[in-house]
Amino acid sequence: xxxxxxxxxxxxxxxxxxxxxxxxxxxxxxxxxxxxxxxxxxxxxxxxxxxxxxxxxxxxxxxxxxxxxxxxxxxxxxxxxxxxxxxxxxxxxxxxxxxxxxxxxxxxxxxxxxxxxxxxxxxxxxxxxxxxxxxxxxxxxxxxxxxxxxxxxxxxxxxxxxxxxxxxxxxxxxxxxxxxxxxxxxxxxxxxxxxxxxxxxxxxxxxxxxxxxxxxxxxxxxxxxxxxxxxxxxxxxxxxxxxxxxxxxxxxxxxxxxxxxxxxxxxxxxxxxxxxxxxxxxxxxxxxxxxxxxxxxxxxxxxxxxxxxxxxxxxxxxxxxxxxxxxxxxxxxxxxxxxxxxxxxxxxxxxxxxxxxxxxxxxxxxxxxxxxxxxxxxxxxxxxxxxxxxxxxxxxxxxxxxxxxxxxxxxxxxxxxxxxxxxxxxxxxxxxxxxxxxxxxxxxxxxxxxxxxxxxxxxxxxxxxxxxxxxx
Amino acid sequence: xxxxxxxxxxxxxxxxxxxxxxxxxxxxxxxxxxxxxxxxxxxxxxxxxxxxxxxxxxxxxxxxxxxxxxxxxxxxxxxxxxxxxxxxxxxxxxxxxxxxxxxxxxxxxxxxxxxxxxxxxxxxxxxxxxxxxxxxxxxxxxxxxxxxxxxxxxxxxxxxxxxxxxxxxxxxxxxxxxxxxxxxxxxxxxxxxxxxxxxxxxxxxxxxxxxxxxxxxxxxxxxxxxxxxxxxxxxxxxxxxxxxxxxxxxxxxxxxxxxxxxxxxxxxxxxxxxxxxxxxxxxxxxxxxxxxxxxxxxxxxxxx
Numbered sequence: 001x002x003x004x005x006x007x008x009x010x011x012x013x014x015x016x017x018x019x020x021x022x023x024x025x026x027x028x029x030x031x032x033x034x035x036x037x038x039x040x041x042x043x044x045x046x047x048x049x050x051x052x053x054x055x056x057x058x059x060x061x062x063x064x065x066x067x068x069x070x071x072x073x074x075x076x077x078x079x080x081x082x083x084x085x086x087x088x089x090x091x092x093x094x095x096x097x098x099x100x101x102x103x104x105x106x107x108x109x110x111x112x113x114x115x116x117x118x119x120x121x122x123x124x125x126x127x128x129x130x131x132x133x134x135x136x137x138x139x140x141x142x143x144x145x146x147x148x149x150x151x152x153x154x155x156x157x158x159x160x161x162x163x164x165x166x167x168x169x170x171x172x173x174x175x176x177x178x179x180x181x182x183x184x185x186x187x188x189x190x191x192x193x194x195x196x197x198x199x200x201x202x203x204x205x206x207x208x209x210x211x212x213x214x215x216x217x218x219x220x221x222x223x224x225x226x227x228x229x230x231x232x233x234x235x236x237x238x239x240x241x242x243x244x245x246x247x248x249x250x251x252x253x254x255x256x257x258x259x260x261x262x263x264x265x266x267x268x269x270x271x272x273x274x275x276x277x278x279x280x281x282x283x284x285x286x287x288x289x290x291x292x293x294x295x296x297x298x299x300x301x302x303x304x305x306x307x308x309x310x311x312x313x314x315x316x317x318x319x320x321x322x323x324x325x326x327x328x329x330x331x332x333x334x335x336x337x338x339x340x341x342x343x344x345x346x347x348x349x350x351x352x353x354x355x356x357x358x359x360x361x362x363x364x365x366x367x368x369x370x371x372x373x374x375x376x377x378x379x380x381x382x383x384x385x386x387x388x389x390x391x392x393x394x395x396x397x398x399x400x401x402x403x404x405x406x407x408x409x410x411x412x413x414x415x416x417x418x419x420x421x422x423x424x425x426x427x428x429x430x431x432x433x434x435x436x437x438x439x440x441x442x443x444x445x446x447x448x449x450x451x452x453x454x455x456x457x458x459x460x461x462x463x464x465x466x467x468x469x470x471x472x
Numbered sequence: 473x474x475x476x477x478x479x480x481x482x483x484x485x486x487x488x489x490x491x492x493x494x495x496x497x498x499x500x501x502x503x504x505x506x507x508x509x510x511x512x513x514x515x516x517x518x519x520x521x522x523x524x525x526x527x528x529x530x531x532x533x534x535x536x537x538x539x540x541x542x543x544x545x546x547x548x549x550x551x552x553x554x555x556x557x558x559x560x561x562x563x564x565x566x567x568x569x570x571x572x573x574x575x576x577x578x579x580x581x582x583x584x585x586x587x588x589x590x591x592x593x594x595x596x597x598x599x600x601x602x603x604x605x606x607x608x609x610x611x612x613x614x615x616x617x618x619x620x621x622x623x624x625x626x627x628x629x630x631x632x633x634x635x636x637x638x639x640x641x642x643x644x645x646x647x648x649x650x651x652x653x654x655x656x657x658x659x660x661x662x663x664x665x666x667x668x669x670x671x672x673x674x675x676x677x678x679x680x681x682x683x684x685x686x687x688x689x690x691x692x693x694x695x696x697x698x699x700x701x702x703x704x705x706x707x708x709x710x711x712x713x714x715x716x717x718x719x720x721x722x723x724x725x726x727x728x729x730x731x732x733x734x735x736x737x738x739x740x741x742x743x744x745x746x747x748x749x750x751x752x753x754x755x756x757x758x759x760x761x762x763x764x765x766x767x768x769x770x771x772x773x774x775x776x
Contacts, residue, residue, distance in 0.1 A: 154572075157564070182569035186542060237542055237567070243535035297535035302523070305534050337532050339523050342723045343695065344530035387697045433695065434557075435596055471561045472533050 106150040107466035113142040119455035131224030132206040133213040186237035196227040197247045198311040199331045212441040212457045216396040217376025223259025243297040253289035253315040260325045262318040274364040289315030307333040320362020329355040345387040352379035373401040396423040421447040435463045499548040502746035506756035510645045524746035525722040533558045541566035551580035552607035579626040581619045600695030611678035656765040663772045671724040710736040716775035739771040
């Protein structure tokens, strides 16, 4: 119907145009020309129609295919792309957000971690003393982490983790550092602000934890916010047949994130009975904390991997003129993943870490100089029993050796920073995808002198954008 | 005398070094590794990171892999984000200049491959979708030719002295592949348009090449575990459309696939993307494709 109408119109137009010319030339010639043009016109139209018909048929076929079998949502089976242009082409939807040109791009990720819960303890802030632990009844924002990373140029890569914490309200630079891409001799250099490479837990960001809260021994030795600071780290892949790596971090040893070193307290606060108001500036070498670490790893079998490490952190502390802190630790991680796992499940991971500390405390009002010895251990196991589900159990234990002399010899009251306590924390994590998780955890706490407490947390977490890839 | 024997030892050592001057190559997955073996022969030493039976999206970044990458002359990667979750931290730890992007030692095997299912919109609500398109492109043997050419070109660049050797191997491999491809197409020719159920959407390249349809999945969305309701829907569709074959891969819940098969009377065909993923396919890529095509043809023939 439509076709014949169109044909009619076009022939009418042609005819009227032709008739004007016809008067001046041979009529036969003219008519022949007319016929020829009409013919051409007709054929052209026919060709267009045929093409349209073919296109429509193809479309119908595609649609039929799709209704019979929908392509995975969000993809288009017909869209075909070549991969060889990915380094040179411009940004398009779905690429990581890149700032600047291809030589200076950056991946952006945002991770939010929240928890809601309640406890029998009325001093929840000291029961859960980690800086990113949930620490009040009701809702908590444990952290909102902005992660930025990318290659700076042909030599360096940079990383920044900015944390918006729940307690102080200010932005926390958990890390911001430059790292070499490929130095010869298996070396790697890092400089800037970073979490100290000590053991397993200390260098982990809150969202990488397998539990709602950080371990008690790490809190006691390194403070609520992990040990971190400005400095440099060199690491060396030792040329052994198995994996073995040597790290040495050298960082400024002052500030509240240097808990056991030249810690700075607010006026009125004390640590080990001392106000730590000592401010004289020591020799420059004494302003640094030194953290060596050696880690080795073996594949025990095709499905089992073991990672062992020893670490030390050494430096001056702020309780006296030349008083030192020495922290030593050992850690073990064992992981099993079968050869036919799907989506990373099932798996079993066991991680345990023991740390002890010698803290040379200087003389202070009513307190003589002494060496405070503390230690602690945690052991945790995670069992991913089916895709997206992980059951975990952690046991924490911390204590001091010797008397709590730091409180002027009064032994019937224990320093909360050193008193023995333990925690048993079973949990269950549901991870619908790699980008979200919901976790339920129960903490059974026993504190010497304070008794038993029960706490329940429900944690939820999201991850947007570029996802920080986790190491082993 | 002493000096002489020392010199002899040094010479012997240098000689063994020269003889053993093989390219040390790391392949992320076993399919790439097996094609590289065809091309490199005894002039390359190939290590594969992911086990052929494991889910290639979620390989554990073991520290031992860092050592392998640190000492490698070349890395063969799929290049379509299949290994995105675990390769990056390993490479950061490996600090190997030869494997930096753009270096001849960093071989992006998918170069030149026509990718299917490139998403127009990237939305994680749609499951685990790869921005570069479906990464399982080696299920189409025609793409294996592209990969083999990429590998041969890379090897030639790294070991110019062996260019002719690699080229000859490439030619031989492509000839074998062409012959085999014709056989495989003939074997599946009677089953054009037949439908197959798979656990994960990893067969679009295979389906396109051989004219079958792999368009019903046990996973509701890529990477999302099947729910009972979704499986019930799949079973109903299989019965309604008389779909009689379910692909099962070693790492993807065999039990789920078997349950579905039992409920529908369908046959379970054990397949893999990786040589060695299914017993009897250890010999390499051609053996693997032989297995997939033959066992599928057998199952389809039995279905009627």
